[in-house]
Amino acid sequence: MSEEMITVNMTVNGEAVSKTIPVRTHLVDFIRTELGFTGSHLGCEHGVCGACSVRVDGDVVRGCLLLAAQADGCEVLTIEGITDTGEISDLQEKFVERNALQCGYCTPGMLMTAAELLAQKTEMSRDDIREYMSGNYCRCTGYHAIVDAIESINNERLGG
Amino acid sequence: MGFIHPYDRPNSYIGRTLPRSRAKRAVAGRGRYTDDITPPRTLHAAFVRSPYAHAKILNIDVEAAKDASGVKLVMTGSELAEMCTGPWVGTLKVFENMKAEPQHPMAVDRVCWHGEPVVMVIAETRAQAEDAGELVVVEYEELPVVINKETALDPGSPVIHANLGDNKAWEHTLGSGDVDKAFEEADHVLEETFYFGRHTAVSLEPRIVLCEYDKGTEQLTIHTSSQCPHMIETVFAQTLGVPEHNVRIVAPDVGGSFGLKIHTFGDEIAATAAAIQLGRPVKFVADRLESFLSDIHARENRVKAKIGIMNDGTMIAAEIDDLSGVGAYSQYPRTSVFEANQILNISFGPYKHPNYRARAQVVYLNAVPTSQYRAVGHPIGISVGEFMMDWAADVTGLDPFEIRRKNIMEDDSYPRPIGSGIPMKDLSHQACLEKLYGLMAYEDLLSEQTELRKKGIYRGIGVAGFIKGTAPSPVGYYGAGGARIAAQDATTVKLEPSGGVIVALGVTDQGQGVDTVMEQIAAAAIGCSMDHVRAISGDTDATPYGGGTYASRATAIGGEATYQAALDLRREILHMAGILLQADPNELDIVDGHVVNDGSNEPRIPLSEIGRIGHFQLGELPNNYQPVLSHTRRYRLQDSPYIYTNGIHGAYVEVDVDTGWIRHLKHWVVEDCGRIINQQLADEQIRGGCVQGLGGALYEHCIYDDYGQLQNGTMADYVTPMMSEMPDIEIDHIQTPTSESELGAKGAGESGTGAAPGVVMNAVNNAIKPLTDGRVTEQPITPEIVLGALGKI
């Protein structure tokens, strides 16, 4: 049985890419193995842990649940992309300062979701943060420091 | 020389919160985990695993798989066994009478658990390897399954390994005093039975190996997500018959480990054998379902406990009877009986009851092998002991804090043994308890609880004290047990030509911040700036042989080795500076990377000059002096089996008495992990540990059916804690340095996991107390169990 292939075109982290890949390749496998952006991680490949979170046409999605072919024509941003734009540099610095990560495996996905939350620019309680972020699992930190980091950046951004 | 201990110097790095350099790259998505590395021509492994819990393998047909697209190799268990020096036997000499069946890396003629690897397929891509795996036809004949630990020792029970005679792996008893007499004399004797569900580590990054074999140099290089690279080197070399010095293990960034990644797994051996046979890189990543079916599991215990209490609340006797259901084999090389052993060792550990008796029976089951997972045995022993303590408080009319005040060992009473005979020293139960009382504002919580109860809101307050064994010694288990597992650790500290310092560690970093902590220790001991120190860890070719990171040992053991090696280098620098400056080294000091006059801090010569001269301009030194700019020191515990730590947790929960739903509102920890090197890192270890413990206490459970089929092998079905379910965790410390080392650090990585289950169980029982005589005695504490205790179902 020969592998069925498809050609996909999309913009990833600002660069146009065109590749012919097996149709069954999911988006994060595509980004990691074909493009070499290894910042998006795979923790479960069944849509639970959030480690694979990437932004597709402005929305954070689970990159393991989307076939690369489904993102044809889309604008995809990964942690590498939003690092380069500086969009969340304040949050990244706070994560480091507050030690809101240990092994760091969940962190890119965590930051993608947190970026979306912080973009709402509204007052939020610690419970609100916990609720919004609940689709991103972390096995190391116990979450408290992540809530601290997001809360303090939200306060800084609203205050500033 | 007025040498001041680094921790007493002004602005010392010891005790300071500093960020981790690895964190900076991880937040940018530039961490480097094993799966981020793919050398050219890498092949990928997939496994055909047993669909049965117990079956004979009648025939394996791999022909169709071999012809499938992209396939390079199909290997069966017996073919793999021929490449290995022999099966593993998971016993240690210290566990007297322990029995274990030899285990091949992949099943040879019989499968003993659902998920055991049977056939490996190697192909150009993982998808092709999985496709070909589906073409492998294995004929099985089902065998009777042993999955219930309670009946595994019954005379009529099927026996998993006929050679062992029965399903018992080990039985052990220990104790002190006259327990029976004490129970007779006690005013109250309380007895209860507890059940603890089997769970597993669920590191977010699964197990992974990337194996490369160079047929020219005969060198084997394995990148792997491991806590113990040297141990992996030793076991893989021995199992595959490769000389150990030809094996290099590299653990780059490791995406969570928690004890899972101190073990050796058959599928990883198989992938390595394929790389040797094919001469091409082979990568194997466990997918999540495979992780649930093949990563070590832990817990699965039934514990009967009994205590004798006097009317004034004094506990005079305690007894524990544990039944542990381990897996189909004893996990090599650490065994599967440590969990039971630790339960016996530490139960009722904070208390001074004079009579103690404990027994464990460990039985094999047709399930995934169990072994050490964060806080081995402690969650069980602590839950049981602290439950009994609260019950005794109820019976004698004392407050939970009051009964603990009465029974805990006094801070000025050490050294002394606990009931299990294990020696304790440098503990601070009293100081921790009083600090927690204030930290959680206990009296305010009590009044809030009373007020809310009037409104039908049921909140519970829990307290749980603990001891935790950290940093085991080589005389305790592994060394004395005959395993090639190092309990010593080593650090090399060297001065570079630039004056910078490299710290090469036998211990490893999985995100705890070990590298940073060691840099802090070395910088403080030498007297240079942190910017000039860089740690290297996780590469057996670049670091001295050590045990790695397990059992909360990195800072306690590796830290002391680093400290002593750094002091050696400091002495050498001062000696060399004394020669160059014609000064008495005793009158020199090192501050901020400069050799200075002691006392006045007047700069004399920078370390960059020492580095330059020491490496390039040796002619400036006398002929009879060869400076040694690289120092390695080893450290091990001596007579003590562990460095014990202590502490106490508090919890505040709300129970919905209609649905059984538990909301964990707030968690407090007061912990004594000795000298703290970096407080934020210590705090975050404790917080992360707590949440892992809460997961086991509230949600996590590997569920088997009667046929030994694992029922919940996805992260949707096996539930780990989410952010919204977890509370804020407030932490404070008492610091009683261990007298075992000069640095004084104890372990901090596991105690959160050890004590959190007990405190949340106590809090839930405290919440429902006004409504029922029933108590929650089973973990995970599902809503169903709460409703059962409330008498509603």
Ligand code: FES
């Ligand atoms: S890898 Fe996509 S949600 Fe876990």
Ligand code: FES
């Ligand atoms: S930091 Fe390890 S999983 Fe979140």
